[in-house]
Amino acid sequence: MTRRLTLVDCIGIGVNGIIGSGIFLLPARVFAAAGGLAWASWFAVGAVCLLVGLCFGEAASGTDRSGGPYAYARSAFGDWVGFAVGWMAFASLVLSYGAVARAFGRNLSYLAPSLSAPAAQGLLAAAIVAALALLNWRGIKPGAIASDLFSGAKLIPLLLFVALGLFFVDVHRLTPSPPVGSSTFTALRFGGLAALFACTGFEYVPVPAAETDKPRRNVPFALLGALSGAMLLYALVEVVFMGTHPDPARADKPLAEAAASFAGPWAARFLTIGAAVSSFGYCTGVALVGPRYLSAMADDGLLPAVIGRRHPRYATPVTAIAITAAVAAGLALWADFDRLSDLGNVAVFAQYLPTCLAVPVLRRVQPMNPRAFRLPFGPVIPAAATAGCLLFLNGMKSEDLRFALATLLGGLALFAALRWSRLAVPGKAP
Numbered sequence: 001m002t003r004r005l006t007l008v009d010c011i012g013i014g015v016n017g018i019i020g021s022g023i024f025l026l027p028a029r030v031f032a033a034a035g036g037l038a039w040a041s042w043f044a045v046g047a048v049c050l051l052v053g054l055c056f057g058e059a060a061s062g063t064d065r066s067g068g069p070y071a072y073a074r075s076a077f078g079d080w081v082g083f084a085v086g087w088m089a090f091a092s093l094v095l096s097y098g099a100v101a102r103a104f105g106r107n108l109s110y111l112a113p114s115l116s117a118p119a120a121q122g123l124l125a126a127a128i129v130a131a132l133a134l135l136n137w138r139g140i141k142p143g144a145i146a147s148d149l150f151s152g153a154k155l156i157p158l159l160l161f162v163a164l165g166l167f168f169v170d171v172h173r174l175t176p177s178p179p180v181g182s183s184t185f186t187a188l189r190f191g192g193l194a195a196l197f198a199c200t201g202f203e204y205v206p207v208p209a210a211e212t213d214k215p216r217r218n219v220p221f222a223l224l225g226a227l228s229g230a231m232l233l234y235a236l237v238e239v240v241f242m243g244t245h246p247d248p249a250r251a252d253k254p255l256a257e258a259a260a261s262f263a264g265p266w267a268a269r270f271l272t273i274g275a276a277v278s279s280f281g282y283c284t285g286v287a288l289v290g291p292r293y294l295s296a297m298a299d300d301g302l303l304p305a306v307i308g309r310r311h312p313r314y315a316t317p318v319t320a321i322a323i324t325a326a327v328a329a330g331l332a333l334w335a336d337f338d339r340l341s342d343l344g345n346v347a348v349f350a351q352y353l354p355t356c357l358a359v360p361v362l363r364r365v366q367p368m369n370p371r372a373f374r375l376p377f378g379p380v381i382p383a384a385a386t387a388g389c390l391l392f393l394n395g396m397k398s399e400d401l402r403f404a405l406a407t408l409l410g411g412l413a414l415f416a417a418l419r420w421s422r423l424a425v426p427g428k429a430p
Contacts, residue, residue, distance in 0.1 A: 012285070039205040307319050
């Protein structure tokens, strides 16, 4: 039991998964897309994420197994769909991991201009990924403790930014009007799409469910609580940013620059350090969660057994940890925050959609399975969540969609090759 995750650990994973570098860097992109409706865009995308989170909550309350969306899709639709979802969930995670690790240096460049160079940001990101891999190699609790600490620390600068900044907001800047030439619906849609990266990550909470104490209760509670709180905080942060930044559409480090405008250089430095803490905190959470996607698929026979191999003393999936770190570090060296976050947005829907669709299927195929959390109104909430996901997918860039499709097809080709070579065992661990 000393190695198992508690409710506090689950909340820490949720907070770290949702609140990373995105809220420190994306408010300007949201404002550019939605204008005076930028603050409302967080509620628009948050409503869709909350609907999806409710589906995750019911699915998580019906199983003690690790894997999160992969486990739900496999139980509902079989090995092929399960592998596809697990593959894309892992892809989304390492893309986000690389993006936020890269953003660590971008945030600190406000204090250390030498980190403005792309190569310096990439090398620093790779070093962070390697250090966290070593931490998680030593056991799940060291990684969870680091996640807990940073989940609390990262909230301090954001809460202070809101609490102090609200006194300096120019209310005339908060006129709820869309950009010229856009309708309200279009502004909310594209503003929400720009905000999406900062709102994902709640799906990490159920991934290590098998290593969690009372997972059917703790996982849904932590997931929905972290998501709801983050959306409210994000909207308030956008209000302060819109109401205080001298040129909100062109900001490079939005919160640090806004803080400097109403409280002086010390506040900008404080927000810069806070952004770095938040980025590192996110990385601690995904470094813990990411390898559990791979080890869950290996445990089920969908990947070679060596990927699920545990350390004889620490019981950690050492091979999966090494693979996760290598891929995330490589991505951080390959592209910057903006590119990786856009690609991660597309990949994340490959786990959201199947989870929403899995909920009514699991009700039908597992009618006697006890669920600590069950959605009301029959299929209405899963259907609404599915429609919301499709709405945002329709606004994605075509090149990002092509990348996601290529990633999916590559994963399915790998699975077919593994099945053909008998390195994956069909039907194992239902």
